Amino acid sequence: MDTPATGTVRGLALRARAAAPALAAASTVAKDAALRAAADQLLRDATEILAANQVDVDRAVASGTPGQMVDRLRLDGNRLAAMAEGLRQVADLTDPVGTVTAEWTRPNGLMMQKVRVPLGVVAIIYENRPNVTSDAFGLCLKAGNVAFLRGSSGGLSSNTAITRSIRRAVSENGLPEDAVILVDDVSREAAVDFMRQRGLVDCLIPRGGPALISSILENATVPYVIDGDGNCHIYVDAAANLEMATDIIVNAKMQRPSVCNAAESLVVHEAVAGDFLPLAAAALKGVELVGDQRARRILPEVGAAVDDDWSTEYLDLKLSIRVVDDLGEAIAHINETGSGHSEAIVTEDRSAGERFTREVDAAAVLVNASTRFVDGDEFGFGAEIGISTQKLHARGPMGLEQLTTEKYVIHGNGQVRA
Amino acid sequence: MDTPATGTVRGLALRARAAAPALAAASTVAKDAALRAAADQLLRDATEILAANQVDVDRAVASGTPGQMVDRLRLDGNRLAAMAEGLRQVADLTDPVGTVTAEWTRPNGLMMQKVRVPLGVVAIIYENRPNVTSDAFGLCLKAGNVAFLRGSSGGLSSNTAITRSIRRAVSENGLPEDAVILVDDVSREAAVDFMRQRGLVDCLIPRGGPALISSILENATVPYVIDGDGNCHIYVDAAANLEMATDIIVNAKMQRPSVCNAAESLVVHEAVAGDFLPLAAAALKGVELVGDQRARRILPEVGAAVDDDWSTEYLDLKLSIRVVDDLGEAIAHINETGSGHSEAIVTEDRSAGERFTREVDAAAVLVNASTRFVDGDEFGFGAEIGISTQKLHARGPMGLEQLTTEKYVIHGNGQVRA
Numbered sequence: 110m111d112t113p114a115t116g117t118v119r120g121l122a123l124r125a126r127a128a129a130p131a132l133a134a135a136s137t138v139a140k141d142a143a144l145r146a147a148a149d150q151l152l153r154d155a156t157e158i159l160a161a162n163q164v165d166v167d168r169a170v171a172s173g174t175p176g177q178m179v180d181r182l183r184l185d186g187n188r189l190a191a192m193a194e195g196l197r198q199v200a201d202l203t204d205p206v207g208t209v210t211a212e213w214t215r216p217n218g219l220m221m222q223k224v225r226v227p228l229g230v231v232a233i234i235y236e237n238r239p240n241v242t243s244d245a246f247g248l249c250l251k252a253g254n255v256a257f258l259r260g261s262s263g264g265l266s267s268n269t270a271i272t273r274s275i276r277r278a279v280s281e282n283g284l285p286e287d288a289v290i291l292v293d294d295v296s297r298e299a300a301v302d303f304m305r306q307r308g309l310v311d312c313l314i315p316r317g318g319p320a321l322i323s324s325i326l327e328n329a330t331v332p333y334v335i336d337g338d339g340n341c342h343i344y345v346d347a348a349a350n351l352e353m354a355t356d357i358i359v360n361a362k363m364q365r366p367s368v369c370n371a372a373e374s375l376v377v378h379e380a381v382a383g384d385f386l387p388l389a390a391a392a393l394k395g396v397e398l399v400g401d402q403r404a405r406r407i408l409p410e411v412g413a414a415v416d417d418d419w420s421t422e423y424l425d426l427k428l429s430i431r432v433v434d435d436l437g438e439a440i441a442h443i444n445e446t447g448s449g450h451s452e453a454i455v456t457e458d459r460s461a462g463e464r465f466t467r468e469v470d471a472a473a474v475l476v477n478a479s480t481r482f483v484d485g486d487e488f489g490f491g492a493e494i495g496i497s498t499q500k501l502h503a504r505g506p507m508g509l510e511q512l513t514t515e516k517y518v519i520h521g522n523g524q525v526r527a
Numbered sequence: 528m529d530t531p532a533t534g535t536v537r538g539l540a541l542r543a544r545a546a547a548p549a550l551a552a553a554s555t556v557a558k559d560a561a562l563r564a565a566a567d568q569l570l571r572d573a574t575e576i577l578a579a580n581q582v583d584v585d586r587a588v589a590s591g592t593p594g595q596m597v598d599r600l601r602l603d604g605n606r607l608a609a610m611a612e613g614l615r616q617v618a619d620l621t622d623p624v625g626t627v628t629a630e631w632t633r634p635n636g637l638m639m640q641k642v643r644v645p646l647g648v649v650a651i652i653y654e655n656r657p658n659v660t661s662d663a664f665g666l667c668l669k670a671g672n673v674a675f676l677r678g679s680s681g682g683l684s685s686n687t688a689i690t691r692s693i694r695r696a697v698s699e700n701g702l703p704e705d706a707v708i709l710v711d712d713v714s715r716e717a718a719v720d721f722m723r724q725r726g727l728v729d730c731l732i733p734r735g736g737p738a739l740i741s742s743i744l745e746n747a748t749v750p751y752v753i754d755g756d757g758n759c760h761i762y763v764d765a766a767a768n769l770e771m772a773t774d775i776i777v778n779a780k781m782q783r784p785s786v787c788n789a790a791e792s793l794v795v796h797e798a799v800a801g802d803f804l805p806l807a808a809a810a811l812k813g814v815e816l817v818g819d820q821r822a823r824r825i826l827p828e829v830g831a832a833v834d835d836d837w838s839t840e841y842l843d844l845k846l847s848i849r850v851v852d853d854l855g856e857a858i859a860h861i862n863e864t865g866s867g868h869s870e871a872i873v874t875e876d877r878s879a880g881e882r883f884t885r886e887v888d889a890a891a892v893l894v895n896a897s898t899r900f901v902d903g904d905e906f907g908f909g910a911e912i913g914i915s916t917q918k919l920h921a922r923g924p925m926g927l928e929q930l931t932t933e934k935y936v937i938h939g940n941g942q943v944r945a
Contacts, residue, residue, distance in 0.1 A: 130862070130886065215907060219896055228918050229888065307744070311918050326725070326748040332919045353941040360943035444548070466936045468548065470647065478637055478939030487944070488935075489633060500646050500729050500932035501750045501920040514918035517906075518884045521896030523771040525778035526905070 118302040121290050122230070122309040125257040128287035129229045133253045135284055137204040140250055143282040144200040148193035150278035151243065151271065155189055161270035162239065169263055182237045182264060192243045192271075195492060199247040202491040205510045206253045220520040225513050227253030229311040232331065233494070234259045234303060236317040239267035246275055246289045248494050252512035255288055257310060259303045262295035269293065304329040311514075314495060314507075334507065337498030339369030339450035340422045341480045344439045344465065346456035347380040353477060354385060354455040355392045358428075360479040361453070362396055367424050369496060370451050370483045374419065374429045376439050382432045383407055396426045403432035419446040436461055440468045447471060449498045451483040472498055472505035536720035539708050540727040543648045543675040546705035551645045551671045553702055555622040558668055561700040562618040566611035568696035569661065569689065573607055579688035580657065587681055600655045600682060610661045610689075613910060617665040620909040623928045624671045638938040643931050645671030647729040650749065651912070652677045652721060654735040657685035664693055664707040666912050670930035673706055675728060677721045680713035687711065722747035729932075732913060732925075752925065755916030757787030757868035758840045759898040762857045762883065764874035765798040771895060772803060772873040773810045776846075778897040779871070780814055785842050787914060788869050788901045792837065792847045794857050800850045801825055814844045821850035837864040854879055858886045865889060867916045869901040890916055890923035 116124075151158065162184040169179045211223040231254045235241045242258060249256035260268040272291040280286035292303060304313060304325060313333040315325050325333055343361055345354040361372035377385055386407045390398060399414040411430065418429040419442070433439045443452050453475040454465040462476040473483045483505065485493025490508030497503040503511035534542075569576065580602040587597045629641040649672045653659045660676060667674035678686040690709040698704035710721060722731060722743060731751040733743050743751055761779055763772040779790035795803055804825045808816060817832040829848065836847040837860070851857045861870050871893040872883040880894040891901045901923065903911025908926030915921040921929035 130888075133888075134886065213907065215905070219900060221906065226888075330744040332917050334919065350941070356941060356943050364944055462938070468552065470548075470551075470644075471934065473935040473937060475937040476939065478937055478942045479944050481944040482637060482937065482939075482942065483935070487633070488639065489631065499750050501752065504932055505935050514922050516889065517891040517901070517923050519891060519893040519896055519900065520880070521894065521900075523768070523774060524896045524900065525774050526782055526897050526899040 118292055118294060118299050119306065121292055122257065122306040124287050125230045125255045125290050126309045128255050128285040129227075131285050132250070132255055132288055133206075133227045133229065135253060137206075139282065139284060140204065140253070141200040143279045143284050143288070144196045144247055144250060146278040146282045147243070147246070147275045148196040150274045151189060151193045151196070154270070154274040155186065158189060158267070158270045158274060159184055159186075162267040164266040165239075165264055174263070178237060182239065182267070184239055184267060188240065192240050195240075195244055196247045199251050199492055202251060202509060204251065205513050210515060217524055218522065219524055222518045223515050224518050225510070226516050228512060228514050230255045230257050230309060231512060232257040232259070232303065232306070232310045232313040234300065234313065234315050234317065234321065236261050236321070237264050239264050239271060241316060242268045242271045242291070243275060244492065245494060248492055248509060248512055250279075250284075250288055252509050254512055255290065257290050257292075259292040259300060260295075265293065265295050300324070301328045304331060304333075307331050312512075316495060334495075334497050334501075334503050334511075335499050336495030336507070337450065338422045338448045339371070339496070339498070340374070340420060340446065340448040341370060341372045341451045342374045342376050342443050342447060342453070343372045343480065344376040344443065344452070344454045345378060345381060345385055346436060346439075346454055346458060346461050347378040348458035348461060349378075349381060349385070349455040350457055351381065351385050351388060355388050357453065357455055357477070357479050358389055359392050361481055362393060362428050363426065364479075364481055366426050368481075369422070370480050371424070372428070372453075372480055373421065373423050374431065374446075376431050376433055376442060377404070378436070378439070379403065379432050379434055386430070393428065396428050398428055398430055400430035401432060404430040407432075422448070436464060440465060444468075444470050450496065451475065451480040453478060453480050472496070536710055536712065536717050537724065539710055540648070540675065540724040542705050543673045543708050544727045546673050546703040547645075547647045549703050550668070550673055550706055551624075551647065553671060555624075557700065557702060558622065558671070559618040561697045561702050561706070562614045562665055562668060564696040564700045565661070565664070565693045566614040568692045569607060569611045569614075572688070572692040573604065576607060576685070576688045576692060577602055577604075580685040582684040583657075583682055592681070596655060600657065600685070602657055602685060606658065610658050613658075613662055614665045617669050617910055620669060620927055622669065623931050628933060635942055636940065637942055640936045641933050642936050643928070644934050646930060646932050648673045648675050648727060649930060650675040650677070650721065650724070650728045650731040652718065652731065652733050652735070652739065654679050654739070655682050657682050657689060659734060660686045660689045660709070661693060662910065663912060666910055666927060666930055668697075668702075668706055670927050672729075672930055673708065675708050675710075677710040677718065678713075683711065683713050718742070719746045722749060722751075725749050730930075734913060752913075752915050752919075752921050752929075753917050754913030754925070755868065756840045756866045757789070757914070757916070758792070758838060758864065758866040759788060759790045759869045760792045760794050760861050760865060760871070761790045761898065762794040762861065762870070762872045763796060763799060763803055764854060764857075764872055764876060764879050765796040766876035766879060767796075767799060767803070767873040768875055769799065769803050769806060773806050775871065775873055775895070775897050776807055777810050779899055780811060780846050781844065782897075782899055784844050786899075787840070788898050789842070790846070790871075790898055791839065791841050792849065792864075794849050794851055794860060795822070796854070796857070797821065797850050797852060804848065811846065814846050816846055816848055818848035819850060822848040825850075840866065854882060858883060862886075862888050868914065869893065869898040871896060871898050890914070
């Protein structure tokens with residue numbers, strides 16, 4: 110009942126593929142019941158899961174892993190409860206599968222439909238955090254997909270225990286236990302194999318740092334979606350409400366600096382730089398500021414920005430500041446140095462806002478709002494599996510809908526092509 | 528005015544990127560005028576283009592290229608007129624750019640929009656046919672993208688002449704001539720470089736055979752969409768109208784056997800195999816048939832199918848025949864051996880049709896219609912740049928809409944995140 114799936118990466122990928130049709134055909138009721146049962150089972154298995162996690166934590170501490178990384182790895186009662194609650198929230202979301210997204214009839218009488226369907230097998234490769242195991246399973250299951258997972262070696266004991274618990278709950282609720290499969294070979298070779306199961310894996314989503322992304326680019330043969338960096342800017346226009354601009358930069362930089370939708374750079378129109386920068390600097394107390402020459406003429410205490418600063422995602426209490434001649438220069442600078450994640454303008458000038466949203470090339474462009482709003486929850490999508498900075502398939506927060514595809518269903522009465 | 532762009536692949540990709548904002552901002556009127564001007568210019572430059580093509584054709588003949596490939600390479604007045612007409616047809620299509628595809632307001636007052644925007648730089652790598660040069664340019668331009676092209680060495684002279692002609696027309700109409708850039712380095716190294724312009728190319732579309740696809744899988748670091756094979760099946764159900772089934776298999780197999788939406792395999796329910804197969808065999812005169820044991824018991828003159836036949840895209844007047852116990856076996860066989868392109872059932876039984884369309888995993892599933900209808904024109908999309916058999920971004924015919932992406936545009940009045 111609760112046997113973990115073990116075997117070669119290929120063998121496990123074949124099992125994932127084999128389970129996909131049953132998951133795709135599962136009713137919303139069955140999927141939601143399995144999600145709620147998995148939430149209950151995680152809490153029921155708390156002792157076992159926390160003990161397994163302790164093994165990972167002890168090993169990490171013994172090998173001198175930095176404290177911040179050990180903290181990401183560590184589970185406790187609260188974190189486990191949050192994982193269970195996450196699964197229940199996904200059960201409450203609307204099932205995207207089966208939605209007819211377009212419908213039309215051709216002159217020859219063919220009735221055309223475009224229908225939302227599961228992707229099939231969604232592979233996720235991720236680094237330490239064990240909560241990804243249940244989060245990824247939850248979103249994949251709700252969208253009718255098999256979750257084919259490969260966590261890091263450092264989280265193997267935790268991930269194995271979590272997966273075992275979920276597999277038990279799923280199979281007790283009449284769905285295939287292979288709805289979630291964890292690859293237990295944590296070697297580098299297995300990671301590369303995992304990226305090359307073409308024909309078995311429909312979509313690969315990496316969640317990790319630059320080394321993982323670069324390995325995907327070099328090795329993957331399966332289709333993938335990259336959850337990219339966020340080098341986000343706040344541009345304060347000549348027509349900005351400076352009080353609003355101060356609130357927005359403080360929120361975007363300081364509310365949670367370690368996340369991808371936090372701001373990394375402040376761009377200011379020269380017409381308001383003299384008034385605005387002293388206000389901003391005072392409000393950004395505790396943030397290390399670096400600026401270009403014009404910014405430093407106004408704020409002499411600020412360090413000099415070097416070229417790299419303009420494209421760096423600090424993920425920390427640090428901010429670069431640049432003064433520009435006009436809106437056009439701001440847009441060009443943002444398009445050149447940004448990562449295509451989230452970019453904001455603060456302005457009371459409607460046409461400046463329109464030009465900014467039209468010309469800035471990013472997943473999300475905001476007028477008079479903090480970049481921190483760019484995530485699945487704040488968009489009203491519910492949970493997300495990442496935020497895509499690429500333009501194909503999914504751009505911006507990836508929720509349930511982005512874990513599906515569409516197919517054409519065509520009804521005729523014997524039509525043949527002339 | 529009509530200088531071709533030359534330089535390293537990187538240098539040309541940088542030029543493509545630099546031209547992208549102006550293309551993205553171009554009005555529908557400006558794009559349509561440029562498309563019509565390019566159509567006129569191609570005809571005006573007919574002598575020069577046909578002479579350039581003759582150079583390619585002579586070289587191909589001299590090097591012993593097979594006749595069919597020389598034919599694909601050859602241009603004449605009619606083919607050039609068809610290329611020009613293709614550009615005019617694209618000008619007549621609705622511009623997808625700027626469409627608001629979703630709109631909602633969050634409880635905090637943020638006004639959310641999802642807006643269709645160009646991809647930016649679309650790279651296309653293709654084999655012989657020189658008409659792809661103008662077809663790809665046309666669709667890319669209409670969708671607001673730069674067409675960054677790399678044709679084969681065999682078509683270089685033709686492609687250079689066509690590109691020069693188009694660039695002249697585009698620039699005379701006030702859009703950047705770099706709306707289309709042809710890479711003139713036709714070495715293998717340049718092909719690989721072309722696949723690795725990450726950060727400059729937003730989407731790569733390969734149009735070519737298995738060797739090209741496998742090179743993309745191994746080398747590409749830019750996002751890509753694969754235009755895949757079509758191993759399409761016609762399944763004749765127990766409840767089929769056998770006359771309709773005969774018309775459909777004849778059309779799907781024989782009307783144009785060399786294209787990806789032609790049928791390669793006939794799957795028949797055993798309850799009707801005895802009645803249907805003799806009808807089908809008589810109607811499929813001129814088609815080489817191979818079958819499994821049960822099919823050959825009914826049609827003893829038919830050759831024995833080997834395992835490879837079930838997954839082969841013949842693209843020729845050849846058809847494999849398999850008899851199955853029931854609908855479930857038909858679906859399993861199709862999902863196992865099909866390429867996820869187009870699959871059809873012939874049945875008068877509504878529930879059989881529903882199960883088939885739900886459980887068969889393909890870009891298009893058809894009930895009582897020929898697979899030959901699965902293309903952009905027959906769907907009503909106008910021209911297409913290929914048919915995707917992958918599930919990410921685009922599945923099925925890729926028209927103008929599939930050459931765009933979406934971005935979120937968010938308007939607030941100072942919202943910050945709590």
